[in-house]
Amino acid sequence: MSSNPPPEHLPELLLVNRQRTVSYDVKFIRRIGELAMPHCVAACKSDEAALASLRSVEVSIVSDKTIAKVHGEFFDDPTPTDVITFLHGELVLGAETIRANAKTYRQSPNDEAALCVVHGLLHLAGWNDLRKREAESMAKRQEKIFQLARAALKSA
Template identity: 35%
Template sequence: MPPEIIVGNNQSRTEIPEAWLTLLEKGGALAAAEILARHVAAEDAPLHDHECIEVALVDNETSARVHEQFMGIEGETDVITFHHGEIVIGVEVAFRQAAENGEPPLRELFRYIVHGLLHLAGHEDEEATDRERMEAAQEPLVARLWPELG
């Protein structure tokens, strides 16, 4: 059974309607189910072990603090995934990227949830070949599930 997805809006700079949060939770659960069925990259992937995944939507300052504290990298980022089942998403980064790429902001937030879930399924993206493999799993999922959410 796929994990439940809980999305918490932990920032106030960018308005996110409650209905969006519900859609993100629904979409995350759909993505988790498909990832478990088709895209698990490692048998010992932590996604198998979680009944619930928490997604924290945060501002740039929080994103930068978490990024530096846990990854040793300065500056805000889009997504940080923790194996204990938390995905931290920089909302301001997501909205900026959405505008630059002509994407709806919610779709970009959903992409980041899928990205985090893929990390929990054992995918990595530090090396170019790993990044390509991860995108090859991520983008078709976003494209297929988005119409149900958008």
């Protein structure tokens, strides 16, 4: 991934399921995030990237109704989405949107949620997906990190 040495201190990943509509394996999603963390920190675009200095990253899985409120309040778009990243170290995941995306991409909701965590961590590492080329590069990186984390989980 990167020739950077592993960081001395990795941010702690805190994950809370704050909804009851979709059943998620919170332990699995948290573990994938933890295993992805060193790769995401190593992928920081600069020393100023938020992930380079955070002590923790809090992930909340919420209902689509809740994430739509957050999306509207902070991004002037009152629609549900899969993941919102705040640079102070908070990721908000939309449960029903993730479940729908999992069907579209033919994977489990747990894998899709874990992939959203990796996506959010890369945003904290300074990655952006607003332009097509950036989005493609970020998607490749997040898939590679996700696969590395899954492989590490299987071998543990």
